[in-house]
Amino acid sequence: MNSDPSSNNLLQQARQLIKSRRFADAIQLLQNLQEDESMAEDALLLLGIACFAAKDYPRAEQAFEQMTQRFPMNAAGWVNLGAILNRQEDFRRAAEVLRRAVQRDRRCADAWYNLGLAQRGLKMTTMAISAYKEALKLNPRMADAHLNLGRIYSEAGNHSLAQKSFLEVLKLEPDSRKAQTLLENVQAAMKAARKSESPFGRLVDTRELDQRQDNSAPRVLSVAQRHQERDLVQVVTKKIREDARDIVPLLDQALHTHLHRLERLVLDPQSRMTAENPLTLFSATIEELTVKMAVVSNGIDELRNHH
Numbered sequence: 001m002n003s004d005p006s007s008n009n010l011l012q013q014a015r016q017l018i019k020s021r022r023f024a025d026a027i028q029l030l031q032n033l034q035e036d037e038s039m040a041e042d043a044l045l046l047l048g049i050a051c052f053a054a055k056d057y058p059r060a061e062q063a064f065e066q067m068t069q070r071f072p073m074n075a076a077g078w079v080n081l082g083a084i085l086n087r088q089e090d091f092r093r094a095a096e097v098l099r100r101a102v103q104r105d106r107r108c109a110d111a112w113y114n115l116g117l118a119q120r121g122l123k124m125t126t127m128a129i130s131a132y133k134e135a136l137k138l139n140p141r142m143a144d145a146h147l148n149l150g151r152i153y154s155e156a157g158n159h160s161l162a163q164k165s166f167l168e169v170l171k172l173e174p175d176s177r178k179a180q181t182l183l184e185n186v187q188a189a190m191k192a193a194r195k196s197e198s199p200f201g202r203l204v205d206t207r208e209l210d211q212r213q214d215n216s217a218p219r220v221l222s223v224a225q226r227h228q229e230r231d232l233v234q235v236v237t238k239k240i241r242e243d244a245r246d247i248v249p250l251l252d253q254a255l256h257t258h259l260h261r262l263e264r265l266v267l268d269p270q271s272r273m274t275a276e277n278p279l280t281l282f283s284a285t286i287e288e289l290t291v292k293m294a295v296v297s298n299g300i301d302e303l304r305n306h307h
Contacts, residue, residue: 011039014046023054034066041071048080052087060084068097075105082114091121109139116148125152130260143172147179154182159190240299243292250289255282 010033017026027050033043044067051060061084067077078101085094095118101111116131132149135142150165163186169179262282 011042011046018046018050018053023050026050027054041067041074045076052084057084057088073104075101075108075111078104079108079111079114082118086114086117086121089121091118094118095122107138109135109142112138113142113145120148120152125156126259127263128152130263141172143169150182154186159186162186163190236299240296243295247289247292247296250285255285255289
């Protein structure tokens with residue numbers, strides 16, 4: 001049913017009250033409008049927004065809860081309900097609600113962003129990263145997503161990716177003091193790491209050196225033994241080189257991609273993103289990774305045992 005002009009005028013009046021920060025007046029007006037079926041959907045959305053702006057989170061939650069019940073196909077109700085639950089740190093329920101939001105609108109960047117917040121609150125770091133990345137695919141200018149992604153990378157010790165994320169924030173919001181502070185902290189950590197790894201600027205501890213010399217004597221090898229060891233190293237290195245080289249893209253790309261596809265399949269069981277089963281692809285990648293790591297590990301053990 002289409003709302004009449006007077007209804008539209010009342011909704012516009014409510015929006016103006018919210019814009020003017022007259023939240024109590026807006027809430028009173030919208031509580032009456034939500035009973036009119038012709039404008040209940042918009043009224044409940046605005047009512048939830050007004051209550052949220054007034055920091056009345058329980059009433060905002062109630063409004064968005066009603067919206068999801070009466071208009072379950074409207075993704076905005078689910079997204080906003082999830083945001084309210086995040087604000088109240090009910091991350092488990094927020095994640096469930098936001099999965100429904102994503103099922104209803106996979107192109108909603110706000111749904112993915114809020115899902116990332118919920119998953120981070122649940123310590124589901126890998127899934128939170130995937131959610132933030134999905135949000136940024138849909139809206140590359142979402143500064144908050146870049147910022148939160150940088151925080152996760154920083155906490156994980158991945159300073160290079162954290163720095164990249166914070167620089168993206170500053171491209172979008174050059175005056176962001178929060179991003180600038182976080183960037184400076186990451187750059188200081190990177191500088192400290194480089195300094196600790198440097199072979200210069202540190203004198204040898206003579207006592208430690210004497211102890212090492214006491215505990216270990218140089219190996220005395222014949223020419224034949226040296227040739228034998230050299231040949232062994234060459235054989236083992238050749239054997240593990242290809243597998244070792246393949247491990248990095250398997251961990252960094254293939255495994256991450258298959259995990260992301262599995263997550264999307266869980267969020268939307270009806271989706272068919274590829275002709276192949278994501279679980280099959282994930283299992284095959286794990287099996288391949290296990291085999292290659294075993295080859296490398298066995299080669300290293302062979303060298304260690306020979307020594």
